[in-house]
Amino acid sequence: MxxxxxxxxxxxxxxxxxxxxxxxxxxxxxxxxxxxxxxxxxxxxxxxxxxxxxxxxxxxxxxxxxxxxxxxxxxxxxxxxxxxxxxxxxxxxxxxxxxxxxxxxxxxxxxxxxxxxxxxxxxxxxxxxxxxxxxxxxxxxxxxxxxxxxxxxxxxxxxxxxxxxxxxxxxxxxxxxxxxxxxxxxxxxxxxxxxxxGLGATLHRMADLGSDWSFMRHVVLQSVVVCGFFTYIGGSSFVLQEVYGISESTYATIFAVNAGAMAAATIGFRQLVGRVGPERLRAAGMGVSTVAAVGVLGGALFERVNGEPPPLAMTWVLLTVLVGGMGLTIPSATALAQEAGRRSRGTAAALAGGLAFLCGAAVTPLTGLLGYGTLLPMAALMSGFFVASVLMLLLVGRAGVSGGADPGAGSSARPSRPSGRSGAAHPATGAAERS
Known part of the structure; x- marks a missing residue:
């Protein structure tokens, strides 16, 4: 080949x-x-x-x-x-x-x-x-x-x-x-x-990967995680300024610190992925973000009961941890999806990135629709999406084990296209990292 x-x-x-x-x-x-x-x-x-x-x-x-x-x-x-x-x-x-x-x-x-x-x-x-x-x-x-x-x-x-x-x-x-x-x-x-x-060949590639669960499970999982992340992006400005009465410049500082934590986590991903593998780093990132999201939800319930929000410092730390976890999750999900769809890498990048982005954009206005006078709507949405992603990860892992396929093996179980690119030409990312 x-x-x-x-x-x-x-x-x-x-x-x-x-x-x-x-x-x-x-x-x-x-x-x-x-x-x-x-x-x-x-x-x-x-x-x-x-x-x-x-x-x-x-x-x-x-x-x-x-x-x-x-x-x-x-x-x-x-x-x-x-x-x-x-x-x-x-x-x-x-x-x-x-x-x-x-x-x-x-x-x-x-x-x-x-x-x-x-x-x-x-x-x-x-x-x-x-x-x-x-x-x-x-x-x-x-x-x-x-x-x-x-x-x-x-x-x-x-x-x-x-x-x-x-x-x-x-x-x-x-x-x-x-x-x-x-x-x-x-x-x-x-x-x-x-x-x-041609158009027919292009549509065939999209249908080929779109019907391949060994690839689409990574895309679906990433899309659910991105929904939780975009809930933060779309709602945090309104919620934090309304609930805590902070200024726009203070919020800009919070957002910048959180984005910096995310960038730092991706640097850690680069250093660790060769030894740990993207599957474990994805699970770690999702787990960290989920725990933080549930923590924000706990603070929102505290606000509901006591009439006052938890300290801003606590909410900020939890949001920083949540966003930092995405610095492990997103590059891991990208690597796994690209390797699973390696027989058509451009199509894989299109579906993984485009569909996740569309899902995230669709949920961005939800906090505004549900209200941002308290932490609860944003916290409930974030927690819901992140908890759902963890449950889905557990189910996907079981499906991969029961099906006898390596969860990182992606498309290796699928026949390659007649272009000469073999679907099993390279070891899958997850398998390669564990070997």
Whole structure:
């Protein structure tokens, strides 16, 4: 079987650029939403929709373009996505109205999503399972710092310019993406390893992995965990400011510390995954986050009974632990899903990342709908999702044992596609780490 392991390896910094564009283009822009509304003479709903359109486009870009890369190669699509991101960033800066900005942001999100999914596929192409898992941890550590760095960077830009200036800066970042692909990311999927680029072949790959429980169990599990995490992202700002009366700057500090804990945990993941394996690290991360979420729920019940919330310090520590656990869970889940779907790595990255992102986006508004005057709605939702994920992990583990399949073996039990890529060519991540 032809092997990609002898191909030129991509430059890690280049992969960071193409996969990190999503959080940068999202979070650097949030503070400018009120200014967009005033400048374009539109409604708050349309201004908010410019953010929503980007998020939807980013999820769709992963789901649509990741599978296409399995048939047409990685580098061309990455380069095209970088060029489109650059052009749409410039068009956003020049947008004359709210509806135009919404439409262009949707396309910009599609281009960003391509970089996320295909960048992960490149890692799986270029490295054996154990090293790929470490690389996922590195990318995750950088990407998770986006929510910390991007708002501050956006605020600095707004101090010297306006919301259009942010998009001019993103235009420059898009140019950096183009250079990163041209000089830092070689083609890692040669023609002999491709599965066919037509629509039928693309849909077949999606159906193939979508019907493979040895792959989809990792995706479903990750999606449930991400729902719990996005409940925190979508609700913590409202809840903490309402319940504890803290200022926006204090909340920004809390959010930054928590994101820093997550980034630190991903660095720990990189150091440990070669010895411990992604399955154990995923279980550890989920367990830590679940215990912390239940702890927040206990504090919410205390508030319900006594009429006063628990000390802010206690809630903050628990949320820090919860978010830190995600720094182990997400890169582990990424590594396991990519290895389980290694016969179609672009499609695997698309389904794992895109579906989890869509699920998380769907639950983000739930805290606001249920109310944020107390800790209870957010705490109950987080606990529910995390406890459900742990129960599911136990059931998935039993199913893998009873079925005789290694839980990390992924697609090895499935026949390979007729492209020449063998589904059992490499040991599974979990099995490799335990051997």
């Amino acid at each position: 032809p092997s990609l392991r002898t191909a030129a390896a991509p430059v890690t910094a280049a992969l960071v650029v193409v996969t990190g564009v999503g959080p940068i283009a999202t979070d650097s822009y949030v503070a400018a939403l009120p200014a967009v509304q005033v400048s374009l003479g539109t409604s708050a709903a349309v201004a908010q929709l410019t953010l929503t359109a980007f998020i939807v486009g980013m999820a769709a870009g992963q789901i649509l373009l990741g599978p296409v890369s399995d048939g047409r190669g990685r580098r061309g699509l990455l380069l095209g996505g970088a060029v489109v991101f650059t052009l749409t960033s410039l068009l956003c800066a020049l947008a004359p109205s709210g509806p135009v900005l919404v439409a262009v942001r949707l396309v910009q999100g599609l281009a960003a999503g391509a970089g996320i999914a295909i960048g992960r596929a490149v890692v799986g192409d270029a490295y054996p399972p154990a090293e790929a898992a470490r690389r996922y941890g590195t990318l995750a550590a950088i990407v998770f710092l986006g929510p910390v760095i991007a708002p501050a960077a956006g605020g600095a830009v707004l101090a010297v310019g306006d919301w259009r200036t942010i998009f001019f800066v993103l235009t420059g970042f898009g140019g950096l993406m183009v250079l990163a692909v041209l000089f830092g990311i070689p083609e890692t999927l040669p023609e002999t390893e491709r599965h066919g680029g």
